[in-house]
Amino acid sequence: MKKLIYPVLGLALMFSVQSCMDNYKAKYLNEKTLTDDAGISFIKNGLEGGMTEIAASKIALKNSQNPQVISLAQMMITDHSKANNVLDSIKDDKMLTEKDTISGEHKELLDSLQTKTGAAFDKAYVAMMIDGHKEAIDLFKDASDNKNQTIQDFARQALPTIEKHLEMAKDLNASLK
Template sequence: MKKLIYPVLGLAIALSVQSCMDNNKAKYLNEKTLADDGGVALIKNGIEGGMTEIAASKIALKNSQNSKVISLAQQMITDHTQADKTLDSIEFDKMLTEKDTISGEHKEMLDSLRTKTGAAFDRAYISMMIHDHKEAIDLFTDASDNKNQTIQDFARATLPTIKDHLKMAKDIDASLK
């Protein structure tokens, strides 16, 4: 009987240690997320990026007089609203519960945009669109090979739209100079 106690005790300790090492805990819950780190990065950064793009584009509708910039802003609002709805659904499905917010860096960019008008606004807005969409392409390209099929499918389906957004922003940028 004594010989059996040590292996059982060892197994219990090993299981306890293993359960403490789980890195995929959902924030505020003791449940596992259903996404790996790459998937969480896509979901969280994608939602934040979308929220930022929508906010910046709403400012563009007010502060720009350039028809190309206004057209791009309307496209950003439409496309990012749809993508954010899908990401919100994936976020819920993957049990991620951390509140979605806009980062301090993006808030500063938005505050700066609010103070600009005319050509200065257009250059700043388009510069932001180019920068953010380049980062988004990297993020979505990485997620295109994610182990989770839902995340992988979303990344692959969305990547062409992001590339189109970047091309539109670059074309407008060339016309502003």
């Protein structure tokens, strides 16, 4: 019986150490995906922001009569669709399986846009584009220092376009007043 206790204790010790290592790996290496938590957050927030701006821009095509707003909306749809396609491929490459959704806060903004028309719509839409692009610039600047080279490269490449969108929205906003 005494000879059996040592191997059993050894196995128990081995399993407890292994379970601690699994927690360590899950916390620091995220075995289910090929990126860190910052990368996951960037991809998720980038996709959500892009989807929200595409949805808002589609509303703009229906609710605005201003040619400048319509032109901005068409550019947003084109550019954000391309960016979301790249982010989707990065998401797949990094083995992320979360479903892309628009948050409740963004849905409320979209719902409020649906009810507006004319100049009130134009001002609300352009203000939304300004706020969204300011947030996106912060998000992409943070991601440009990500540990994952693919995420870093995409963030750095996309940042000038986002900054251009912000400036265009600000210029349009000034002309609406």
